[in-house]
Amino acid sequence: MTEYGPLPDGGRPMARYIRHARAFCALLLAALLANAARVQVVRSHEYDGNTANRRAAIARYQQPRGNILVDGRPVTGSVDTGEQLRYERSYADGPLYAPVTGFASQRYGTTFLEHTEDGLLSGTDPLLRPLPLWSDVSRARGRGGDVVTTLNRRAQEAAYRGLAGRKGAVAAVEPATGRILALVTSPSYDPSELSGNSEAVVSAWDRLNHDPEKPMLNRAVRQTYPPGSTFKVVTAAAALDAGVVTDLDERTDSPDPYRLPGTTTRLTNEGDGCADASVRDAFEWSCNTVFAKLGVDVGVRDMVATAQAFGFNDTEVRIPFSVAPSTFDPHVDRAQLALSSIGQYNTRATPLQMAMVAAAVADGGVLRPPYLVERTTRHGGALLSGSGARPGRQVMRPATAARLAELMAGVVQEGTGTNAALPGVLVGGKTGTAQHGVGNTGVPYAWFVSWAQSEDAPEPEVAVAVVVEDAAADRGEISGGGTAAPIAKEVMRAVLGG
């Protein structure tokens, strides 16, 4: 029997096989643990981040979202739906503040302040954690913080009311700080329509995106327009800084009509009396011929330098969400430069950019980067971070700014902008009418940029830019002063507390 190997009977040999089987079972369970460690530790981040994993979304909507405040009052809220993605965003005056708040949708993500401040609002911002290490262990998600904006409720309402549903936008800033006081787009939409995850949200999304009026387009910061005559402020600044013009009242050598250099195209004016007009008269009555020639006289290098100092061609503007770059083409011939200098050809600006131009004039030539977030706080109000104010930069000589302010005040006192005059307030402005479309067949844009200073105030308190896309059908009437200036006036009045 021994030739077949050891006897499996009698205890010991079988005990060996039992130990083998036991080792096998131990191996199985050890493999389980090793694999569990692989899934739960090594690859957990990959699985947690999988787009099909709903846990991140569930955690995100598990608690009320922080609020966005205007004048100390929240313009947002959170609704407990009791569903898996529990809290949905709600908006008070949604259309009014849509270009500032953006939307916070469970299906379509976030935009504007809801997007740039999302970490704070949703509670994931590391700043919100009182005890970082313990929070990692306990997995407690901080309650979302609040965003206090720089907006002025009355100015915002005045702008929205003034646009009255017409296509257009308003931007208002405080010249001395860069605080954005109003940011309005029209027509607008109610972002609460997009908050949830339901079929209604999908259909609202489709409807808004296919609406020819483009209600979700933020015209104040994401749409550029040919600035037209309002750009003459920039051209005048360049001419004064470059010394091309020394005396505002000296007659210029400007023919009417003006033949664009190197072409046979003749540039004309809407009114009379522009031939050889002084810069002051030409500014007050918005003579295209004078400023086109002025731009050519300044030259492309100085024009570009001044425009860029005001913020043109800057792709990095953040308020904190990004602003579409306004453009002034540095590669132009003299004829194109002539047109660019009166805000035509391919010069384009956002309403916010033109408000910055007016603000720089009002602030003695210093441009303060505009910002929307005054401060952020914890839920309950404890300060987290201060304002988004950044140092200003001198974009023109103070003397130039003072003379431009004088010119702009003249426009409102006795020029094209008398519609913006406020009793007892020093108001400076500039009208504009920009043509667009093939052969200028498009509905013109009516522009008005301005600033205002109360009698007892040390410096201007507000600078505004208004653009209205589809103003009255009557083209003669649409000279900025007719449709845009009254809106600017109401916004300035609201800021000044009139």
Place this chain on the structure above:
Amino acid sequence: MTKAGSTLEAATAPVRAVRLPRRRGVELSLLVLAVLLSVYGYCAVGLARSGTVPPGAVGYGAGLGVLALFAHIAVRIRAPYADPLPLPIGVLLNGLGLVLIYRLDLETPGDRAAPTQLVWSTLGVGLFIGVVLVLRDHRTLQRYAYVCVVAALVLLALPILFPAVNGARIWIRIAGFSIQPGEFAKVLLAVFFAAYLAANRSALAYTGRRLWRLQFPTGRVLGPILTIWLVSVGVLVLERDLGTSLLFFGLFVVLLYVATGRTGWIAVGLLLAVLGAVAVGRLEPHVGGRIEDWLHPFATIDAGQGPNQLAQSLFAFAAGGILGTGLGLGHSTLIGFATKSDFILATAGEELGLAGLAAIVLLYALLVERGYRAGLALREPFGRLLAVGLASIVALQVFVIAGGVTGLIPLTGMAMPFLAQGGSSVVTNWAIVALLVRVSDSARSQYDGREAP
């Protein structure tokens, strides 16, 4: 021959020099700990969900405590030398399972499974007490080996007469109760395998031819193993129950190896298992799909159909990380169907983390080890094989289902012992623990000073 061997051994065994301590006090302390841990879990769920201790906490603790106490008294009376660990481990796992099911019930107010599971757990503990009180000596079972195998085959065949549920034909429904007869068959087959192999292991071990270093069995003794293999494949094909067939086959191969020590059996077993798996995987779309899911758990996500159950299960485990989200605070219900049964471990993994999962696996490992320890201490082959078989059932079952839900092996529908919702399973597991207690009592009371149990 077997009988002669054991008689001889008994006659020549040295007189017991030492009596092992009974350790009933240890068992009682551990039982108190197990009940307290379960009640703590129950309260933790309530505190996390609603901020209050759930109203049923006292009742739940009292119920579990009374069950544990009765089981303990039964052990004290009839199995005073029994290993003190299996019973507390069973109570703790069962209690934890009830906590997890109760926690998942909160997400499905219309479908409460915990009360039913509590009834089944009571029945299970009742069976435990019955087995401990009635079965005075496990060797009695040897006499009923062929009754056991016939009963097992009948139980396995029964569900074929009933309609398939969720793609698998493993349930029978009687008077509103779903019963999985295959669960009971496991214990019966373990008894049969142990008895058959104890009686025939010499024939199996000493015949056959040697090929390279493996000793292969002859055709005559190959018959039984082929029969079992066919039964396993039959279960798989007719009932689409991959897990159970894998368990039966694994159990048989382990016991065959322990009985004979012939590596050839393992080679034959693995070969047959691979053949069966490949053939069925090709022929059965249900099984083939499982393998496909295992290889590419995120394929449905890439196809835009959203995550499948396995992907959701992996997400749940991953969300748990090392320390877990805390009881009641996870989202394992995203798995959807079978969260309380096959995928119950995902809830444990998410809410208790790798730490909790490791603790649970170690509890199973401890239970398995105590079974093997009893097997090593016993001197007669039937008891040894029975202990090894019962312990291996637990180990294999835990591996098959836990490996399935964590993506280690293809997913097969199976109940996590004690944790998962399922009456048949919990009753069967209590029977296994009862038999382990009985076997360990024999081992420890007959301690001969050689192999410490």
